[in-house]
Each structure stands twice: as C-alpha cells, then as structure tokens.
Amino acid sequence: MKIQRRPTNVLLPVPLVLVSVAGDEGSPPDIVTLAWAGTVCSAPPMLSVSVRPSRHSYALLQRRHEFVVNLPRARQARQVDLCGNTSGRDTDKFAACGFHPVAAARVRAPMIAECPINIECVTRHRLSLGAHDLFVGEIVAVHYDEEVLDEHGRLQVAAVDALAYVHGEYWTLGRKVGSYGFTVGDAPVEVDESEDVGPEPSAGAASGSDVGGSQAGAGA
C-alpha cells in the first residue's frame, strides 16, 4: 500500500562532499559539507552544489567563482559532520579537521590532501531557488590518490571507501550488483543513451583516452 506524505526532500542516496574555497585575504581557506550536490552534465563535465546564502562559504563561492569538490572516505565521517556543523566565520576547518590544503592545478581553491578524489570546478551558472542557490560548476581537473587507482589507472570503487548521505544518516556503500549495460551485453545499445546514466570514464589511461573504467563499457 502507498502512503502519501507532505512533500520533502527524500531523494536518496545523495553524495556527501567537502567543498573547499579560498579564504579572504589573510583568512584561511574554508570547507563546507554539502549533500545537495549532483552530476548535471556529461559534456562539458559539470556538477552542481547548492548552498544557503547565509553560509560563510556562500560569500566566498560568490566572490571566487572557483571551488574544489573533495570526496571524503567513510572513515572521515567525523570531519564531514564537523564541517557541516561549524562555520568558517569562527573556525579554521582545515585545522579543526587535521586536513592539509594542497594547491590545485587549475583553480585558486585548495584541495584537501586527505580526501581520495578532488574535483576542481569553475562556476558557470548560479540559480536562486529559494532556501538554496544552485551553483553549476564545470569540472576542469580531477585528482586521485594513487591507492584508489589500479595498475591501469582505473578507479577502484571499493578502494575509495565512499560515504553517502541517506535521510540524515551517513552510510557506506555495500556491494556491487551490476554494471551499466549488463542487461544488454557488454556494449550499451546506444552510446548516446548510455551517457544518460554515464559516462563515468575511469581516471583513464595516461593518454587521456575517453575509454572509461566501467566494466560494462558504459563510459566508452
């Protein structure tokens, strides 16, 4: 039986990200934990993060137009929670978390050294929706910890020890139950269609090839 309830945000699971931004002159960089985040475009690769205008990080995002999305490990849940429950106005979050800033390649925001995946973004759109503003960022570079890549440079999901946000709770991932395209063989029916739930190319060959790491070839 279906039970109707009032409209609320129940989409799940959603990613948990630590967004790092450069601080103002003389101030440390800031980190904010967000779960209102998602992939929004394949080409160019883009993601979105939603931030309340009252947040300290919102003003920094507005001024800088550049940010890094750092994906935490499940064993960093304490830092994730801390960065979602303190403000950069009175807390140096890098120091509070024991995190170290590392210079990014393409943007002025710092990366969090301790996070296994760091995604450099440049803001391309901002949309005021109500309680939150949506920032659409183009992904301009990605960095991986060596240990989450296999010997061919492909991302090993299990090695990431990823964290998901599920209805107010932090959850680990469980087990793989299939790869994109498994019902139609190794190759998707249409590459064009496959990319709606893909592509998630691997970290890729050093050549920068588009051939992805999905075992089902969804990224091809």
Added chain:
Amino acid sequence: MKIQRRPTNVLLPVPLVLVSVAGDEGSPPDIVTLAWAGTVCSAPPMLSVSVRPSRHSYALLQRRHEFVVNLPRARQARQVDLCGNTSGRDTDKFAACGFHPVAAARVRAPMIAECPINIECVTRHRLSLGAHDLFVGEIVAVHYDEEVLDEHGRLQVAAVDALAYVHGEYWTLGRKVGSYGFTVGDAPVEVDESEDVGPEPSAGAASGSDVGGSQAGAGA
C-alpha cells in the same frame, strides 16, 4: 600521492532514479533511468534531473512539465538497467519491466507501483548546459510503500534496499556510520546550517509536522 587526470564526472555515489512521464495521446507512459540527479533546494523542496535532448523522455518532459521520480530497490537493478538501455520510442517500458502505473496525486505523470518511494515533481526551471539539460522540479507530493515506514511513520533506510550509481556500477548501501550532527550532540548547532546537509525529514507524522526522522534531529 595525488595523480591528476583529465576532467570527468566522478562525483560518487549519485542516486539512480526511474523518471516516469505521461505519454503522448494514445501512447503508454515512459520511464527513463537517470543518475544525473540530485537534491537542489530545501524550501521549497526541489530536485534536479539532467536529460539529453535526444532522449524520447526529454520531449515528453518538455511538453508535460510534470514527472515522477521513482526510487528503485537494489533488487530492481535489472529494470533500472533496461530502462537506461532502451528507448520509449519503440519499447513500452512499463510492460518490459513488469511495472504497473499508478495515478499520482498532484501531477499527470504515473507513479511506478513497484518502487518504494515516488516523488511527484513540477518543472520550475530548465537550463541548457551542453550534452544535458537540467530540469529543476519542485516536489509537490511524496508516496511511500507502507513497509519502508516504521510504526511512527518514519522512513527506515534499510527497508528501502536503495541503489546507488557509482562510476558505471550499481551498488547497494552498506552500513550506517553516523547521523547528521553526531559530532555536536543530538541537536545541530544551528538549524539553518543543518539544512545544508539536510533536512531530510521523515515521511512524517500524519500531522504533516516538520519534525523529521533523522536520528540526529537534522530534520527538526
């Protein structure tokens, strides 16, 4: 050691959703699998889905301005993959999946009876980003299968048997490692701040109370 790779969409995990839309006159309703989806605003509650203009469902979304986001169970991975690898132009996806359409309360798109959570949405914004258009939908009603709610009407995450999209792979959830606010006690420091990674209120009391189901009170 950090290894830099070309920019790709590596945000993970992201949700896997089955978006249902009303068909054209005389045609069955359509279902499309999407992973480029996310929560984007707390108030009003909003989510986004990104769709390629070449998709059959894109035209339907454009014309109808209404859709339902159905959250699948991990044991529905086959249907999820099928709806991502076939087109509604030549496939009746409800029939192909053994799914049954159920009338929604507020929109003309059908809900998928077999999915444990159904989120009714009305399109409020559309943004052309490149390969994908982003549709921002306001959530106007939510339906739950009775068995995913406890006796107080609170959502039981484990009962959902949720599915995540992780770098071309379908994954189950693992285990809960904390609740929002666990580093600062039961109550978040600031309700306003808590809502950046929340609120994810429970299915709620029949009163429609705003007090949520998060064990840490993040939805309060």
